[in-house]
Amino acid sequence: METIREQLVSRPFTKSDRTKQYLITILSFVLGLAVLLLMINIFTSVYFLVGLVLGILLAVGIIYLGYYLIGRLNVEYEYCVAGTNISVDKIIDRKKRKSLCSFDLRDATGFYHSRKDQGDAVAYSVEGDEGDVYTIEFSDPQNGKIYLYFTPDEKTLQMISVYLPRLS
Numbered sequence: 139m140e141t142i143r144e145q146l147v148s149r150p151f152t153k154s155d156r157t158k159q160y161l162i163t164i165l166s167f168v169l170g171l172a173v174l175l176l177m178i179n180i181f182t183s184v185y186f187l188v189g190l191v192l193g194i195l196l197a198v199g200i201i202y203l204g205y206y207l208i209g210r211l212n213v214e215y216e217y218c219v220a221g222t223n224i225s226v227d228k229i230i231d232r233k234k235r236k237s238l239c240s241f242d243l244r245d246a247t248g249f250y251h252s253r254k255d256q257g258d259a260v261a262y263s264v265e266g267d268e269g270d271v272y273t274i275e276f277s278d279p280q281n282g283k284i285y286l287y288f289t290p291d292e293k294t295l296q297m298i299s300v301y302l303p304r305l306s
Contacts, residue, residue, distance in 0.1 A: 142220045145294045146229075147266030149213040159208050166204025170197035209233075215264040217288060219297050224274075226264050226286065238262050239286060241276050243301035248275035253287055261285040274302065
């Protein structure tokens with residue numbers, strides 16, 4: 139019987155993310171208001187109502203675009219261990235899912251209890267804000283050497299340690 143374990147971790151919200159959130163909010167409201175006033179100013183005479191409606195629609199569209207961009211800052215990662223396979227998905231704003239990598243744990247070439255210097259290899263940093271960082275090193279036919287930095291909980295660590303006994 140195959141065991142399956144899924145773990146969901148949230149990417150830490152950094153100062154950079156907070157700054158982006160504030161800038162997007164301010165810019166979307168200012169730009170929306172500017173477009174509304176511009177449309178009213180352009181259509182001041184006979185077509186005032188057309189300018190008002192068009193300006194409101196464009197302003198709402200710009201504000202919605204800001205809301206959409208802020209939502210893209212909300213990122214979570216899901217580790218799914220099924221038997222000897224592990225897959226990592228990136229979940230954006232709890233709506234969109236993108237598979238980052240998937241491989242067989244028996245094909246891994248290294249397992250480390252820290253971040254390992256990657257050099258010029260591909261690295262997936264899918265760390266949460268809680269727990270220790272572990273690194274799994276594996277090879278992919280398309281991308282070459284890949285490092286996966288992640289923060290498994292105790293149950294996930296126990297499941298993958300069976301197939302990755304070399305902890306350094």
